Amino acid sequence: MGLDVPELADREYEEILEEAQKLIPAYSDEWTDFNPHDPGITILEVLAWLTETYVYQLDRVTDDHREKYLRLMGENPRPPGQATTRVAFTPQGDTAGCRVPAGTKLTVTDTTGETCRFETDHDTALTAAAIRRVVTVGEAGQTDNSHANRTDEMYYRAFGDDPSVRDTLYLGFDADPFGASDRLTLMIDYHDEDIPDPAPSRTGDPSFDPSVELAWEHRRKRDGAWVGLDVRRDGTNAFYEGGHIELSRPDDREQTRGTELPVDDAPSEHHWIRCRLVRPGYEIPPQIDAIETNAASASHRASVSGERLEQVGTLDEPTALDGQTFAFEHSPILSARVTVDGERWTEVPDFDASGPDDEQYVLDRDDGSVLFGDGINGKVPPSDATVVADYVYGGGDEGNVPQSAQWRFTDGTTSLDGAGTLDDITVSPTRPATGGTDGESVEAALKRVRRDLRTPHRAVTTNDYRAIASRTPGVRVDRTNVVVADEQITVVAVPYAPPDVPKPEPSEGFLRAVKRYLDERKVLADRVRVIAPRYVGLEVTVTGRTRSQYTDEGHEAAVRAAVEEYVHPLNGFDGNGWPFGRPLFDAELRDQIAGHDVIDRVSDIDISAHGGAVIDDGVVRIDEMSLFYVEEVITDLAERATPSGGGV
Structure with a gap:
């Protein structure tokens, strides 16, 4: 049974005026003129109209109210989503061996002449070496994937159809990839068109730590010995997704492995790097569209440092300082750090819990403004205060630019380790930018929360356990079953696998992720284990x-x-x-x-x-x-x- 919501605005203007006129004799028996020309009646009409407007507001729920309700439930409208793409760098002259740092600004002009700002997501070490051969060697033999690696609409499996111990991926370069730099950046373009996306995380933090173990090695040209490489960063999560891998130049003092090269290398001038599968456990054999050098991912955003914010409106009196609003030059705002006279103030969603001395502000991300307190809820900045912000803006549908858009470095004069400037590098997109979405409206956020309320987040029944296990962030759970016996709850988790895999087996990391996710949501006394089928x-x-x-x-x-x-x-x-x-x-x-x-x-x-x-x-x-x-x-x-x- 639902609640009967009372109608608070149950009287209109005429009813309010009529009731007021009926009360006149109770307060004044000398009042005899009830016609509209009487000043007293005119005053009653005005008061009746004001009363109706206030009563009308009692039944109105504004977006401000709805946002409050959302915050009470621990939710907020989602910010704009950033479009992302991949860009390729072509080094010229002495720029091979330099690094394009994370946060390098890019300006994009689409076919309509509109411009938007992008930034690179990670450092990229440039190299003059190009990948000429990609070979997979395993128990099933040798597979040359070189053609698939450089051909659009083709993909290959890095370690074959059934990855097992000692399966190896070999990359043959036309020159020494470490010839001019102590780092090498590889961009892995993962083929995920035919597989479902892993479940997203509500907090944004990954919860899946693969149990797969890989070893990267470089073959020394002078003696053919394989030397271990340090993995500085692995954005692919051990080939579970696309991203970049940064390898450091081998150290001759490190222990080396044998000199074998089980790859047909007719032109012996190739320089080789390999990735060995030391510990298998992939639910889905890694599927690769391409492995490239001199490439980076870029997102639709721009960073601004030290911008002095301008106050909205003017102060009529030096004492009228409450509720000051300052505006950013750009919006929407993705994140911000605001200082007042050099002191950092704290962002809060509202001033409800703020005291008169709390140095806090409310950030309106969509509008691009900062609101300060009134001296009762939130401290008031001085009249001559200098308000400065470091912030990041961007996101939205406008970032979904086509591949035909023109890309360039925003500041091409930026030097690169003393060896040329950004203008010496050609930048071009390898695909259109996708994924940009406008900020979520309050109405859309409420609908999402209502849907979410119907989704179980606390494991009580067996159906709850099935549903929650299937939503484990970071992994692809295809099926689950729950068996309860002897006060023990057993969750059987089956991972998604391509149709040609007859026996989908979860890895240890997969089972750990599901178990950890359930442990956070189960009833305290429940004993839960997660197993493979x-x-x-x-x-x-x-x-x-x-x-x-x-x-x-x-x-x-x-x-x-x-x-x-x-x-x-x-x-x-x-x-x-x-x-x-x-x-x-x-x-x-x-x-x-x-x-x-x-x-x-x-x-x-x-x-x-x-x-x-x-x-x-x-x-x-x-x-x-x-x-x-x-x-x-x-x-x-x-x-x-x-x-x-x-x-x-």
Whole structure:
């Protein structure tokens, strides 16, 4: 049952005036003229009109009220989203070996002539060396990905389809990548078009620490020895996402590994860097669109330092200082640091809890202004105060500029380590800028919070545990199941994996992330563990007859595909994955195989299971923590004879 909200503005002007006129005799029996020309009646009409306007406001809820409600719930309208893109640098002259620092300002002019500001997100060490070869070496052999690495609309898997220990990615350069600098920046363009985004974090802090371990090495040209590289920064989170990797120049004093180069290197002038998979555990084999040098990510924002803010309006009297407002030159504001006469003041959402001596201010990000207190709630700055701000502005839909936009350095005269200036470097985008969004309105924020209220954030029931585990930030949880037994809550987590992965296995880091997320939201006394699914391997032998119009080569593959598609953990059965604990009936599997075009008839089917299943009279039974995967499919298929005359 909902609350009955009272209507406070329940009387209109005429009713208020009529009631006031009826009360006149109770206060003055000499009042005889009730016509509009009477001054007393005129005064009553004015007061009735004022009363109606005040009563009308009682039922009005403004955006200021709504923002208060949002803050009471720990929420605020979201700020503008920053558009991002990748830019490529082409060094000229002596600039190879220099560094383009993080925060380097870029000016972008789109096709309409409008300009906006971008900044680089990280340092970029420039090099004259280019990547010519990309080779993956593993148990399955050697795969040359060089063409895919330099071709749009193509991607490759850095460590193959099934990454395992000692699988290695080799990068061959046409020159020494450390020839002019002690650092090397590699930009990894991750292919994520065919996979879901990981769950976002409400706080913005990542909660996933991969258990995968990588080792980067450089091959010395003089003796062929592999020398370890220091990873100064890994923005890819061990190849779980796109970003940049910064490697430091090898030190000859470091311990070296052998001199083997299991790569066909006909032009022996290549300089090699490799990345070895020391500890595997990828849920999704790393998929790469390209690995590039001399590239950086850039975001739609601009930083301003030491701007003196101008007061909005003028002071009529030296004492009228309360509620002063100062304006920024640019907006919307993403972050700001405000000082008054050299002293840093503190930003607060409002002055409700501020005292008369609290050096605080309220920042209006959309409008680009700062409001100070009135001496009762919040301290009043002096009349001659100097208000200075360091701030970052930007974001919004206007940052989504096309790839055809013109890019240049805002201040091309900036020197680079004494070796040339930014003007000696050509900058160009490698893609359009995307992801820019305008700031969230109060109405949209309220709708989002209402939706969020219907989402469980405290794990009490088994459905709560399933829902919360599936939203673990930083990872891609495809399916979950919850089993409660002996006061122990067991959450089975299955990660997303591409369709060609028959047995999706979560890594230790994946399980830790889910466990940590649940621990923060479970009831205090609950004992929770998070495990990988138990996989029951199936060996299926199929005897039957094929249709004569199909070639022999496709029969066995078609039968195996039919079995795998039916029992697949993520998209089998009804398309949502094989249900946890559901038994497999040989009659159902027979029907699945027989329904395939190449099969004319299935005469017999035999199923063997490994990994904790019980087989009873053609039924393979598993527990609620188990799923199936296909180990082997053996076929004994005879071709259906073609009748005389060529009929089928």
